[in-house]
Structure formats: C-alpha cells, structure tokens
Amino acid sequence: MVIIIGAGLSGLVTAYRLKQANIPFKILEAKETVGGRISTKTTENETPIEMGATWFGRQHQNLNSLLNELHLKPFRQYHGEYYFYDDQNSSHHGKYKLPHQEPSYRIAGGSFSLINTLAERIGEDNILTSHTVEEIKAYEDKLTLKINNEKTIQADQIIISVPPKIWVNQIQFEPELPAALTETAKNTQTWMEDSIKAAVEFSEPFWKENQLPSTIMSNYGPFVECYDHTNQQENKFALCGFLNPAFKEIKKEEREQLVIQQLSSILGEKVREAKSYLEYIWSEDDQVKWPKDIFMQPHQNNGHPIFRNPFFNHRLIISSSESASLFPGYMDGAVEAGENAFKQVFDKIKQEQNQQLN
Ligand SMILES: Cc1cc2nc3c(=O)[nH]c(=O)nc-3n(C[C@H](O)[C@H](O)[C@H](O)COP(=O)(O)OP(=O)(O)OC[C@H]3O[C@@H](n4cnc5c(N)ncnc54)[C@H](O)[C@@H]3O)c2cc1C
Structure with a gap:
C-alpha cells in the first residue's frame, strides 16, 4: 500500500x-x-472567490496539460487598459496605461x-x-x-x-x-x-463600464495588489488580491473598512455598495x-x-x-x-x- x-x-x-x-x-x-x-470560496450570491492559488500562464505546461486532460477550461484574466498606482506620498500616484504583458489565466469554475x-x-x-x-x-x-x-x-x-x-x-x-x-x-x-488574500464582491462590474482601473498596485495598502475577479460566465463580480501582511495585526472589521476606504478613494462611492467582504490570513494556517x-x-x-x-x-x-x-x-x-x-x-x-x- x-x-x-x-x-x-x-x-x-x-x-x-x-x-x-x-x-x-x-x-x-x-x-x-x-x-x-x-x-475557492463561494459567497451567498454564488460568486466564486479565490482565497488561494488563482493565476497561471502558457509557460506552465504541466498544469495546462493536466487541465486539458481533465477537460477543464482556462479563461483570460481581465486587466483593462489602465492600472492605478496608490502611493499617497509620492508623485507616482494615479492612473497609468498598462504596459503590454503576457496574458494570465484562471480556471473556469474556480x-x-x-x-x-x-x-x-x-x-x-x-x-x-x-x-x-x-x-x-x-x-x-x-x-x-x-x-x-x-x-x-x-x-x-x-x-x-x-x-x-x-x-x-x-x-x-x-x-x-x-x-x-x-x-x-x-x-x-x-x-x-505570509499572504492575506482578500476580495470585495459587487453586483455590477462598474469599473469596466467606466474605464476605471481594476488593477491596483500600492506600496502601502491595505490592498498592495488588486485585480478584477469576474467569473468566466461574466455574471458574478468582485475585486480580489493581496493585502499588506502588516494589516494582519488589526481586527477584521477594521481591515474591511480600510479596504473599502482605499477602493472608494480610487474607484468612487459605488464601492460602498459592496455585497460582501472575504479574506483569509494564510500565516494563521498551521498547515x-x-x-x-x-x-x-x-x-x-x-x-x-x-x-x-x-x-x-x-x-x-x-x-x-x-x-x-x-x-x-x-x-x-x-x-x-x-x-x-x-x-x-x-x-x-x-x-x-x-x-x-x-
Ligand atoms: C494565497 C496564495 C496564493 C497563491 N496564488 C497562486 C497563483 O496565483 N498561482 C499559482 O500557480 N500558485 C499560487 N499559489 C501556490 C499554490 O497554491 C501551491 O503551489 C499549490 O497549491 C501547492 O500544492 P501542494 O500540494 O504542493 O501543497 P499544499 O496545497 O500546501 O498541500 C499540502 C497538504 O498537506 C496537508 N498536511 C500538512 N501537514 C500534514 C500532516 N502532518 N499530515 C497530513 N496532512 C498534512 C495540508 O493540510 C495540505 O492540505 C498560491 C498560494 C497561496 C497560499
């Protein structure tokens, strides 16, 4: 055996x-x-949210060939045309055109x-x-x-x-x-x-309709990286990414408030209509x-x-x-x-x- x-x-x-x-x-x-x-966690509204591994590329041949064998489909990560660099203390704070990059993919269904x-x-x-x-x-x-x-x-x-x-x-x-x-x-x-993965769920992808940047980078946070998290069928919506691990020290409610504050300062007041907030602190997982x-x-x-x-x-x-x-x-x-x-x-x-x- x-x-x-x-x-x-x-x-x-x-x-x-x-x-x-x-x-x-x-x-x-x-x-x-x-x-x-x-x-992959599913919210009350059945939005699939990745609290762990999410993205891969064409270069990941072992994974791609297994997905193919199991008839699981990859779909392309949406990035939009712009990203937002969030650094209140520098002149490099604002919306920028995304440079060309190799596409990344997610697994359909999560x-x-x-x-x-x-x-x-x-x-x-x-x-x-x-x-x-x-x-x-x-x-x-x-x-x-x-x-x-x-x-x-x-x-x-x-x-x-x-x-x-x-x-x-x-x-x-x-x-x-x-x-x-x-x-x-x-x-x-x-x-x-040491990662903290977090996501905010919405009923509409308002960032796509208004050319707002859903790709957010920050050297402070709470989100240090944040991306569009629309599902493959494009009927469930969220923003999802990594929080600065230093934010582990505060309470969950406080973290959530700071996340909403950060996103609304970049994407506007619609962020406050969020349906739910999810997070997972991997450094608290003994395994x-x-x-x-x-x-x-x-x-x-x-x-x-x-x-x-x-x-x-x-x-x-x-x-x-x-x-x-x-x-x-x-x-x-x-x-x-x-x-x-x-x-x-x-x-x-x-x-x-x-x-x-x-
Ligand atoms: C937040 C986060 C984001 C990530 N993002 C990406 C990404 O976007 N793209 C990507 O390619 N990869 C990503 N990864 C990495 C990816 O998740 C891992 O490479 C992969 O899942 C590891 O699989 P594994 O089987 O090697 O280990 P694990 O998934 O760690 O599995 C090990 C298993 O062993 C069990 N175990 C541990 N100790 C014992 C014991 N003593 N007895 C019995 N069972 C035990 C654990 O409970 C666990 O289930 C991410 C990881 C994290 C945490």
Missing part, C-alpha cells in the same frame, strides 16, 4: 495517477477538507474545480481527512506511520506531499533523515505563507505557516534538488510544489512534483516485480 501524506494539488495528482495504474493507495490529510493552498475533479476520480474512500501524520518509522523495509497521536498504519511506500518546512517540523522520523535534507527543509520558504519562524527570502530553497532524491531505500519520496524543478511554489510545480512522485513509485514497483521474476 502506498500512503500519500497531504491532499493538496501535488498529493491529489499522485493519487490520480496511482488510481489509473491500479496501484493501491490512501491519502492522509490533516484538515477536514482537501485542496491545501487551493481554496481553481477548486481542479481539486474537485481530481478528488472525484480518486474516490472518496481513498482520501482520509482529519488524519494528521506525526511520526514515520522505517525498519527493514517496513514503514509505519503514527496518526492523530493514536493509531498506526503500515505502508510499503510513503509520499510526503506537504511543504518541506511543515513536514520537517511536524513529523518525527526514525531513523533520522540525513541532516542535509532536514536542514534544507527547515530553510525552505513555503510559497505565499501552511510554521509558527516558530525565521525570516526567509521569497522562494528560498524552492526547487532544491535534494528534495528529488529518494530516501529510506526508495520507500520515502518527498513531494509538494516546493520540490519541483521548473516552477516550484506554483500550481505548475505541484503538478510536476505529483507526477514525479508517481513515476518514482511506479519505477520502484516495476523494479521489484522484475527482481521477483528473475
């Missing part, structure tokens, strides 16, 4: 491939829900439709939520996992589809893993771990941000080759987006890592079958 730890995109991709190859597996997920850093589609194909019975792995023991080719501080499960192979800084601090290993691996993992930034933390550079050690080595005699495989070689940290990296973990498991099983035949 193959055990996958983590039901984020990387773990689900590995599970999907194992299911196709008829290799028995189970996913153990700490949270009550799947998806990890992909989280990023979570990728998670839902994979989970459906994998089958509910194979995904065990509220299962936190705390310990992995490896002796004589036998692997044992301790879960929720109570039960144990045996495995032939284990794939850790969890960001490095989280697994290295949350899971005890016996025997210990090589120091080079654990030191690298401790010093690997989990992509977007994303390790609490006792030290400062790290963005993407620090992301894609480090040590994560792509097998451990415990090819029975322990490290995955998660941060381990990918091409676009570590991004959804594309999670797909690459998930495919790579499947390939390693598949090759090991084939090798063992060949040895038995000889």
